[in-house]
Amino acid sequence: MKRARQRLYRAVVPAFIAMLPVAHAADEYGVEDETAAPPADYTNHVEIGIGFTDDGDGKFGEYGSGLNGALQSDGPFGFGSLRWGASDPASAQYWRIDADSQQGRLLDAVWGVQGDFAFSLRGDRVEKIEYGDARHPYPASGATLLLPAGFVPGTSIRDEAWYAGHNIASTREVLGVDGVKHLGEHWTLRLDLESQSKEGEDTLGGNQGFYGVVLLPEELDYRTDLVTARLEYADERLHSTFEVHLSEFDNGARRLAYSNAQYAGSPPARPLGLAEFDTGPDNELLRLSTDGGYLLDGSTRLAWFVDWSRGEQDEQLLPLHIDPVYYPTVSPDNPIDSLDGEVERSSLRLSLAGRPLARFDYRLEFDYRDRDAGHDPVALPMLSYTGTASGGHSSHVYERETRRLSLEGGYRFANRARLRGGYEREAVDRGSEAFDPLGRFESYTDETDDDRYWLELKLPRLGALSLAVRAEYLLTDPSLSDETLDFIAPGGGQRRATPFFLLERSRDVYALDLDYELGHTTALYGSFEVVREDFDNETYGLHSRDARVADLGVSWSPASTLSVSAYLGREEYEIRQTGRQMGGTSVPYSEWLLVSDDDARSLGVNLEWEAIEGRLDLEAEFALLDTQSGYASSEIRNAGIALLTGPMPDVDDELLRVRLGGTWRLSERLDISGRYLWERRDAGDWGWDTLLDPAAATTASSLGFAWARPDYDAQVLMMALRYRF
Template identity: 20%
Template sequence: MALLVGAGLLLGGPSAVAQLDLPDHTVKGEGEFGVRQIYGSHGSSKFEEYRHIPSGLFLDRLRLGVEDKEQRQFYELRVTEPLERDQNYQLRAGRYGRYAVQFEWDQLPHVFSNTGRSLFRGGADDLTIPSLVRSTLQSATTPTANTATINTTVNENAQGIDLRLQRKTATLGASYTPTPGWDVQFSYGNEHREGTRPFGANIRTNNTSGFNTVELPEPTDYRTHDVRAQAEYTADRWSVAVGYVGSIFNDDHTSLTWDNPFRTTDSATLGAARGRHALPPDNIAHTASLSGSLNVAQATRLMGTISYGWWRQDEPFLPKTTNSLLSPSALPAASLDGKINTLLMNYTLNTRLHRDVSLTARYRHSLLDNNTPERIFDDYVQADSSVVTTDRRNLAIAYTNHNAGLDVGWRPVSVVSVKAGYGFERFDREKRDANITNEHSGKGAVDVTPIDWLLLRASYLYSQRRFDEYDHEKFVGEHTFPSGEPAGTLPQHPNLRKFDLANRNRNRVELLGQLTPFEPMTISATYGLGKDDFKDVGFGITSDNNWSAGLDVFYRVSPRVALFTNYTREEFKSKMRSRQRGGAAGDTAANDWASDMTDIVDTVGAGVDVGVIPERLDLTLAYSIAVATGQVRARPLGTPTVSGFTAENYPDTKNRLHQLKAALKYHLGENLTAKLSYTFERFVNRDFQTDIMDPWMGAVDSGANSSIFLGARQPSYEAHFVALSLSFRF
């Protein structure tokens, strides 16, 4: 009833479409407002993960524009979903062809979960647990876990917590064109991200069970300042531009400190009473650029860009431990003194050798020069419970990249277009497992339009990447541990290959067909295939393949009826091989295992547009469903010798999203439309990783007896939206 009353009030306002009559200006505008009600079980965080849809009165959009009679000056206001957590406002003003000023305010929520519960209290970056709760949990883990006491204590004392972020961005921009050749632009952006999100950390408990997990509510209070400026001059045959981009990042919280739920005092062997973890550090980045273009000849154009950047980060180091009973050596420096310089050079030459032959040559050079000091740390603290007296060095990872390519286009006849190209990419890396990688690629494409209602397109790419030398110990391990790795520690397996460095053969195929057999019908079909085969891989990803196919059909049955439908299927399959070593004695092929991972997504949609009463009443119906499934199949490749090692299949994951939309539009006049709409959404989530999450998971896994979680889930939901709105324009 409230919905109908509200709609009646809205429709009762014919003045909403009256044109403003100003002596010296023309005013134009459009918008939609109404009343909305939401029903169903929509309490899941997934329902409003990146949006805000409240019941009640709403303003979907509003645009107001003002011009002077000579159409020289303009003013414009755009508003989307005001007073909601995903609202947007834009204000523009200026003089056509001369200058403009724009301000934008944008908000975007991100809801992680609304089922979270936590034992922690206190300030945002200093989390505490009531002393009675900690002492009870400490007693319950001595000498072995008393699961009943832990379960009762955790669940009775865990309180609800909001796990969400809110992003707010303000942007001010200006452009100025004093003469037809000059263009000057400036913008300043200020983004603030604030809220709480899940954060995983390790602890030691009051027994010798090893490391355990504590999931914390991480405070997020980021502010990013973004400054951009550019001046460009364009002449008849050439242009030149200079630019600057600056970014300043500030985190209001430098670190996160928390109580150990299972320890009230420090222990020299069983861990600290409190834990601490660094949060993203403050940093600053500057980039200056010079770009230009030149028409070398009538059919030849050269374009180039050179940019230089310098990034700095000098956040003070945290102490090595919070444990008062441990005495590690002093830090080698008070802060990082992080310094990275970047260089980018990008050149492109376009030319037409013949009326039907074009040539494009490209070269790109990028450099990341890491001048951060590499310091030796005499020792390090492991899980706040022991000092490991082994030298470790931080690594200043750097690289140089060269990328070159040549593409040729040829139109032998008017209905056929052919393209072919060659590409080369080289990476020279410092402090990575492989020192050099070279990749050669060849590609080809053909477009055929045999008749004006048929387009066929096919493309193929093949590439080979090979490393020069792959040796983790030589390029990484010996630098990280200058005095050798700790006794009893297994180094990285020499047959492990990381996917971004491994030898790889890549194949890519793309097909497209567009068909218009007769004027009211359009059919479009696509197919894509990708195959990445990683060569000579002992352990790691051995293959990564995917394919997709899609079909879209639009058919206008009559001037009043149109049908549309679509279907897409995507499949992703990868294979991995690894070894469960569990110590030097287990480093045998008997403990090898393999895993096959498959993700499949099917999306189907269909709908109809009907002009029920020509130029008066329209009906739109649309339905879509997306189904995603995930599979992980694991198997041993030998007879395992490591105790407790099993390679087994994970439960399948599946989620479905149903959407049904119906809208009935009644045109009250040329510029006024009333709309009654209904939307149905059902999200079904089946994920063994999160479906049963609670603050204490010992009842499911005894290995989690001394771990604490947030119990963050994203349950299924079902929602019904009913809205009555009025849209106008003038």
């Protein structure tokens, strides 16, 4: 694969560059326009500014741009942006550079001749703040996390003096080079090169059996290189593209070893030495695809998409790490050195769409997708807690084949009324290959058939009111293999829930959309959607999922200089699922029902106002999102052991944002602008809040890593001068 990528770089890139000097003149109408220039009165400017933030804990959202570092620190900071470009309409040549340290891409530069070629360079960066200040006892991050000298596992962890704090954050960077070149009247070549990186830290859960669960700082060092070359043909009837796509992912921090801060351990319970993680292998992908369409007549079009790809992964497997002090007799040999994994995916989609009558249109589509594994399952030794090795573990090789046929049509009535409807059938075969506990190869397939019907009616317009309703019904009919049925059969000691995507289920969707125009200045909209999913579940797991989503909004523009919009939204989700409490081998199992509710309410107002024509622009935003989640559990069958049930705390989360801004035009070329942002997050989540105090025995016995939920209440004020040229 690497050779293939190298060949592509060596062959395609120089060829692409070599084509430039022999560029053809501008093409005729009806051909590709990817070389199009941006608007010329795209005003050039250079901006420099200074800002001040009052709260170093202010995250201003989970993500930040180039300035995120500044917003994480108290005090002043600087920023700037540049937009510079020029075009010559007579020769159709243009260039442009955009650089912005605050919002949008950090760098976006393009140069080209419209109708002939274009080159662009882009770079971007985004930081994600996973959580706020975290604390852990390891003195240094890296591939091996060792405890400091004198640290006593299980004891020192309750003493905050051993903890050091830092942010858990990761940064993504993207650098891309794109080029497009017209080759004569009908052909266009496009080449995109992109390199993505993700560096920083995440958290990784580590345990050694049932004891000593710790959350660890995991070093991230990802890099993904993408190459896409596309050749396109277009004439008045036929459009077609041929594409080669390569992806290569490298994990630069593939292993993580750590010493357990929680559990001192003693034989034969657990090994005390370093435990080692495989944080994920490198992988590569080669994909060939073609898509296009052919106009059979003025209103009928045949379209296709075909692709084939091969993904590979042949990383050396990490050794089974066993401390010989405790497990001297265990043979840790792996049966294979690497998976040498290979997955081929192929897709075919054909669609025919047309409008045989002025009021009637249709679309017929067939879709086939296949995921085929080229490697075999592997039987692996199982290491028991007592240090003995035995057979019984097997990797599962997963394959999937999907066939979908859909038909839809629409008819227009008078007075803007319209009826659309469709039917879709999707058949999915999910195949598994593995070795059973006795080492016998087994292969089985679970099948599901989905039938979906939908209808959409736009009612005749009632004056200023437009109303549309939509209904959808989906029925999933599974046909499960004997192996899967055995696994989920009631009464077994290792009984599990049925995976919800293999359950028989029905889904109903009802939606209402309305728009109401009040003159030319005001528009109201509203939408309401109800989704109900019922699972015919005789075992444990998911039984129903309900959702209700309502939105209401208004936009008001009484003058060309003033625009106000506001929205209200509410989302309610309810999930009902059952489970059972472990009762032991001789005691029947008590069963429970859990009803989870999420209720999210949003409110927002936006204003844009040219307060003094040609002189003063003002803008404002207010946004509020309030989420409440509840978890109500109850016993539905007491089989001899009382259920450990009771009130579970709710989760409340509120995010409030106020943004004010204004621009004053000092002269024809000089603007001064000011921006103010206040953002507050108030999150109450027991999942994290209970980790605050490592000294509390209840917490420290669970997790040896503490962090606070990133609540903040922060403001930032920015002033900038912009010179336009």
